[in-house]
Amino acid sequence: MKNWQVAPFPANEDKRLRLLRSLELLDTPSEEVFDRVTRVAAEMLQAPIALVSLVDAQRQWFKSRVGVDVCETLRDASFCAHSVHSGRLLVVEDTHRDLRFADNPLVTGAPFIRFYAGVPLRSSEGLVLGTLCVIDSKPRTLSASAQSALCDLAATIERELIQREFARVSRVVQEVDRRKLLLSESRFHTIFHETPTGAAIVDLDGHFVEVNPKLCEITGYTADDLRRMTFQQITEEADLDADLQLVGDLLAGRCKTYSLEKRYRRRDGGLVWVDLSVALIRDDKGRPLHFVSVMQDISSRKQSEQVLRDYQQELERRVLERTSELTSSRAALQTITDNLPVLISHVDETLRYRFNNQTYREIFGVDPGALRGKSVRETLGEKSYSCCQPSLLRALAGERVTLEEVVYNAAPDRIWKATYVPELQRGEVVGLYIMSQDITDSKHRENAMRSEVMRDMLTGLPNRRALQEQLALAVDAAHTEDAPFALFFMDLDGFKNVNDDYGHDVGDDLLRQVAQRLKKITRADDLVCRLAGDEFVLLVRGVSSSSACSRIAQDICRSVGRAFELGATRAQIGASVGIATCPPGSRVCPDTILSDADRAMYEAKRKGRNGFRFATLSKGAPRPRSTTCPPTKAAKPIRPNASRLRSRARCTRSIPSSAALRPSDPSCRCRRAR
Incomplete structure (x- = not known):
């Protein structure tokens, strides 16, 4: 039974250990750059023992040592582990008078520590990897100047560790460039983390090195959980042998990739079917580096197949x-x-x-x-x-x-x-x-359904279901990856007049032309959707500033404000735009931000139409200004003659006015007037 106090693990223990091991310092020969500091520390402070101690998971290992023969001790008895946890200079003037250490085996036994002073050694991110410490078998007091000198010597060690950390990062970047796996870090981030399929980088032993949010959703584990596991641990036992055999074929060069349908055991104990595709990445000399795996949840398909x-x-x-x-x-x-x-x-x-x-x-x-x-x-x-x-x-x-x-x-x-x-x-x-x-x-039906379920039949734009998916992904990315975005809720001003005066076929043609104009003024990776009737939504990633959003809204108003050629008819409409932004690091509900943009659009209509307004932030931020776009010179709508103003059947279905996403009903041909 331990009577002494054992230092608790810091909150960032997993990250700290990964960095420490990546520096490849543990269990390596002594180096003069470290030994020089420990010799100076021992001589300057007249201490019989001086150490550069690196705190591993279960031990502390001495990269440099003066006055002791052992190269490591258990972490439970380590004084340095307390410095790692606290992150501050730790001075124990007399261990016999300190309840944390009085019964410590390093105090009651060799080397009979009575005095200890340790300075934490930090990485570039502030992670404490170990300490520079001095030890004496006699109690003593360390003056302020001596403490400052010891901290200065520790700073020398820190600079060496940070240089090695940066050198390691540089080597990794060069290696990634040399393999040409990714065109850029941003592209990798987008492809890996925002793809609608699960993705992982797996080392040669099967440990997950990196995982994306979709894989966490599929398996029910967090990213940190998966990084501590192997794919063998979450694979259903009955499917493991086939997977391992294919892995062996990859490593032996008998194939370059393989695909397999198998089952993962989720964190809650349930099973999920995935379609797994695996490729082996090799270096320029053909040596295996790691696996890249892509997984798609096919549980629904498997249920259908079972029937x-x-x-x-x-x-x-x-x-x-x-x-x-x-x-x-x-x-x-x-x-x-x-x-x-x-x-x-x-x-x-x-x-x-x-x-x-x-x-x-x-x-x-x-x-x-x-x-x-x-x-x-x-x-x-x-x-x-x-x-x-x-x-x-x-x-x-x-x-x-x-x-x-x-x-x-x-x-x-x-x-x-x-x-x-x-x-x-x-x-x-x-x-x-x-x-x-x-x-x-x-x-063929299965493939057609997959492509049609996300499309609006009239305009060919993504529909409400597609917006729900992409908006949820954008909200998650804003919170977890500091990726801002802006949402533009558009409603056509004067559309009802065109629809009533010229008929629903002309109205449908106008909606299609509006969709084409919106696609022309947006970027290829922006998402333009039609919700229902004359409502459109634009999702723009990477944008949250008011100036950028204002320019986009002005482009929308100008584009929609130009006259439309509708067969023999020429019509003029406008657009009221509500803007809601999601800054980096924000945590919002997708329905909330859509509701905010919808309310801002109504406010733009009340302020004069053919303009835009920013949404009031949900947490009580001040209401931003509204803006009306300058008028576009164009012909007024041509009024139909009396013979064309015959009565038309009206759709009596009510369209809800809430800001939530409204289902699009192809059989309902009426649109709301704003």
């Missing part, structure tokens, strides 16, 4: 049952299978066809009877056969195998899912049943 798989298995079970019942009657079997929209065949253990249904005639253009006795390789062709061969061999070994997204050379525009079921007789595989289901339409 389809159950259906497929049920279909296969029924086919096999019927096949087993009708093996004595080839004609009956042919009749049944010929009427199923599935490629069905039976092959022997040498992979030669015994039976094919009529679907083979439609796909391969051959008489099914002519295929009997021919090999699968010959029928499929080398390219298709090479893709299917591993699964065929597994099935011949007795395993039921399903192969996704098979493409046959005879029908390159169609996608199949093939299932290989072993035929067993007296426990031995004597052949295979092969069933291929056409999944082309479902694959």
Whole structure:
């Protein structure tokens, strides 16, 4: 039982240890630049012991020592650990009179410490890595001048540590430049941390070196948690062997990248399916450096696949049952299978066809009877056969195998899912049943849905769902990565008149032209969205100053304020713009900042329209000024003649006026007037 006081770990312990170990000073030979300081300290203060001590996780290790033979001691008994925690000069004039150290084994035993003075050694970021200390076996008092001199000597050691820290950073930067992994630090930051898929840099032993927020979301762990773990620890045990085998192939040079669907065990104990892609980064001499991994959450897709798989298995079970019942009657079997929209065949253990249904005639253009006795390789062709061969061999070994997204050379525009079921007789595989289901339409629908779900059907701009995703990412980046952004909420002034006077088709054309103009005046990486009706939102990253936001708002007003050519009609409208900014380091709710921008837009309308206004900050900051853009010279809207002012059916649906995101209803053709 420890009777002495053990120094607690500082709050930044993990970061401090990573920096200390990266300097590569621990367990290295003595160096004159450090030994010179300890000799001077011992001589100047007439102390029998002087040390440059580096505090590791479980020990303190002496980079330089005068007066002792040991090179390290346990951290629990370390005086220097107290300096690391406090960050200040620590002087203990008589350890026997100090309750923290009176029973310390370094006091009661060799070297029988009675006096200690230690100055923390800091990094460029202020992390305490160790101390310069002097020790005596007799109690003593250290004068103010002596304390100052000891601090000056410690500053010499600090400069050496900081130089080595900067030299290490310089080497890392040069190495990154030499590998040409990234065009710039900002591009890497954007790609790595804002990508909608999980991403990680993993060392050769499997430890996570760097992770992005999406991976933390997928696994439920914090970034610090993952950096203390390996991918092996969070991989489901049943999936680990396949992953490690592919890692071995990468390291051995048998492949450059690999992809794998596997499961991670989340922090809450649940399982999540991911589509993992891994590449091995090597240096200019071909030596492995680390892995780059990208993970996409495919749990929803797996659930859908399970439903389809159950259906497929049920279909296969029924086919096999019927096949087993009708093996004595080839004609009956042919009749049944010929009427199923599935490629069905039976092959022997040498992979030669015994039976094919009529679907083979439609796909391969051959008489099914002519295929009997021919090999699968010959029928499929080398390219298709090479893709299917591993699964065929597994099935011949007795395993039921399903192969996704098979493409046959005879029908390159169609996608199949093939299932290989072993035929067993007296426990031995004597052949295979092969069933291929056409999944082309479902694959195309899946791809189309993914692209359409984020688009507004009228303008082609990103829609409300896309804004919600990107706004949440921008808010997180502003808080965690000091990345500011500005939100512009736009509503068209006078749009209702155009819509009522010229009809909804003209109104739709006007909305499309507004969308095109907004895209022309914004940057490629800015997000222009249409929420509903005549409401548009612009998300601009990297901008938060009022001057920059004002210029953008003026560009919007000028662009929208120019006359629109709408077939035979020429119309003039304006735009009221509300601006809400999110400075670096801010923590806000996405709905709140959107609501602020919406209220500011209403204020711009009240101040005269075709202008902009900054939102009042949510925490009570003063209300900023409003601005009205100068008028744009353009023709007034041409009023339709009396014959065109016929009554039109009005949409009676009410559109809510709250600032929250409103769903876009394509069937509702009315728009709000401001």
